[in-house]
Amino acid sequence: MKRIRDFFTSWEFFLVVLLAVVCAVFYYVDAGRVAAGISRRPVFYFANVVRSMRPYFLYSFMTLGMMLILAMGDIDISVGAIGTLSVVTLGVTYNNLAVIGGMSGPVALTLSLMACLFVGCVCGAVNGFLCTRFKELFSMIITLATQLFFRGFSYLIIGGETLTFKDPTFRSLSALNKLIDVGGVKVPVSLPVFLVFAIIFFVWLHMTGNGRKIFAIGTNRSATYYSGVQTDKIKFWCFVIAGLMSAVTGIFFVGNSSSSVKADIMDGYHMYAIAAAVLGGFSTDGGKGSVIGAAISLVIFGVVKFGLGTLFGFADSAVNLSVGVILILSVLVPNLIEDWRNARRVARRRAETVAHNS
Amino acid sequence: MSEYILELNGITKIFPGVKALDNVHFNLKAGEIHALAGENGAGKSTFIKVITGAHQPDGGEIILNGEKVVMSDPIIAQERGIAAIYQHAASYPDLSVAENIFAGHEYKIGPFIDWGKMNREAKKLLEAVDADFSPTASVGSLSVAQQQLVEIAKALSMNAKILIMDEPTAALSQREAEALYKIALRLRDQGTGIILISHRFEDMYGLAERVTVFRDAQYIGTWNLHEVEQSFLIHQMVGRDISQLYPKKETETGEELLRLENLSRTGFFRDVNITVKAGEIVGLTGLVGAGRTEVMEAVFGVHQPDSGKIIFRGEEIHAHTPTQMMAKGLGYLPEDRQKDGLLLQWSINHNISLPVMAQECQNGIFISATKERQLSDGMKDLLAIKAPDTDTLTGALSGGNQQKVVVAKQLAANPKMIILDEPTKGVDVGSKAAIYEIMSDLASQGLGILMISSELPEVINMSDRIYVMSEGKITAEFTDTKSLTQEIILNAAMPKAKAAS
Structure with missing residues (x-):
């Protein structure tokens, strides 16, 4: 009984309802447009929505990394810059090995991809080292600084240039941009890859002792430390993983737009990652959140952007506005509910006391 | 008008899950030092917060100078002449003594602070409390005793008629404590009513005329100190014979x-x-x-x-x-x-298992809810932790039961x-x-x-x-x-x- 109630009052359930409501609204608007003759055929149907989600699943890998950081009560706003530096590394390494060095394409690409992932980890390690070594500094300030540093480093490497890739082997990365057929529905390659990662993260965060400790750090770092948990070690590795996920995002980014890479790409990606994680139930205070919630949130954002963009013809900036509204509501509503519950509890006790005293 | 400058009748304060004050009474005369005694957790601190307006009572009335008042805000209490000094005094350690004394009621010329006047007035107040440091010194550089003098000077600057001293001597040496007592007695003779909270019986007997005892959030009684023995007071505070x-x-x-x-x-x-x-x-x-x-x-x-x-x-x-x-x-x-x-937002169960997660509560890398439950249920029985079950959040427990959970965390690792x-x-x-x-x-x-x-x-x-x-x-x-x-x-x-x- 309690389990059933817990399920229906859970945040994930609320997100599913929100998603259903959003879909229903868009579906009827779409049908209305067809009926009124504004558009010739419906655009808001499953296969089309899934296909169009491609760009939004770029953020998804970063969101997974961001979840770890938020669960510990920290924040990492350098993830976009890490992605950029990883991608720049990927491109520059490949150009030097294959185009200038004459190494065979596939070998060079493999090495470049490894370098890309490695740089992501190194950047994460820099964040992790600074955040565990200088505990009196907020991770927001540290990663703000490292964000500027990583992006600046990208400029240092390629300047204001645009890296272009005409090499056919390198362009094979655009396979990551393809749609593949899963049970009759064409989905972007990033979707099944994301699902695999999401399952790994779900098991890690919610089913292993190590994951429990990550939430413990975000709930009360000091008490967790006194419980004999190696808080610094865990925090360091979480930042490394967040860096790695940024590099993964970077690889998919190249797949999406393999023709050009500049030092200012992926700017602001950290905001989308934070937004999806926060809507998914993670809090900057740390200690809570669920992988499933974050995954549903990614879908919600994707659907909202698609719907507003194609059905209502909103520009991207206006779509961002709606994402902002959803985010603020998602933070406010649970707080209001909690306040209301507390007030009710106090009122109940007060009533008991009055009854007892009289 | 009654002889009391402050009366509190039937004060009740409820926090989610716990009754911190249950129908307690207290009164204070002008020119009197009135001790408030009780064990830790008896409700003294909550009571002080009700007087200073930091907490709103859920029942009862506060009568100040014969007039029923509502202390809806600490600022209102300050304006009505109530000031408090605590064991750890410093409010703004990085600001100067004068800034601390006049924090919130600075002397101003237009929108600007009148530094000259503020420092001069601060100097006068410091002299009144026998302080030997400059009003421009940074408060963080002072000793705890000196910081308390700053707090008293601050109380004087607001013309406090009621001064609350909450364990003021706990961090002081004997000599510093005696100096503080001298000032307290002088303020009393000038007509200030002082509420003294101290765990030291010698403080109470040396300074106060009357004592009120709270126990487990309840009012126990008020006595003239020269009429009661120390052992009687202990019995009132503890509620039973202390030898047990x-x-x-x-x-x-x-x-x-x-x-x-x-x-x-x-x-x-x-x-x-x-x-x-x-x-x-x-x-x-x-x-x-x-x-x-x-x-x-x-x-x-x-x-x-x-x-x-x-x-x-x-x-x-x-x-x-x-x-x-x-x-x-x-x-x-x-x-x-x-x-x-403790992780107060976490259950008893999850708190106890945290230190021994890998050793006791996992199958491989996966958490075993069964093993976890066995461990924490065993500890709950062993230490008689009072809670409906081990899913209860530790933040909802009483201090004593919270401490038992912390002990359980240690014992789980077989130390x-x-x-x-x-x-x-x-x-x-x-x-x-x-x-x-x-x-x-x-x-x-x-x-x-x-x-x-x-x-x-x-x-x-x-x-x-x-x-x-x-x-x-x-x-x-x-x-x-x-x-x-x-x-x-x-x-x-x-x-x-x-x-x-």
């Missing part, structure tokens, strides 16, 4: 578990030698700030000592961490239970020795006795226990051996605790230079 409080069993001591040889950490402690044997309860006492917690944190690996040896169970320990020390069989109960001991830092701080009387009983049981099962405590009665009655620290050094060791008195220990705990002068 300490169920210390005689135990045989076994092998040596911990030996500290000339352990030093610059600026905190030096040349500390301590031993703890199996089956022994060793008390480590001294004034606040004597370095007791720092020594034990060095043993547990929170900080590294600069020199000296730590030998734990026959093995010399170097460059260690809490994780390693727990694995070697040492448990540590931190002083600040809410900050360092050979545990360090308890102020184990009964903020714990109500009933739970105190329960915690002493647990300590006694553990010692008789062969655990070594080191208890850091400022409460001398518990140190004297629970310890087999007592070390006293003062200014970072061990100043005395007592092996015969039967004939010991609080005075002997206090004498050893007093800083020598100041005591001599």
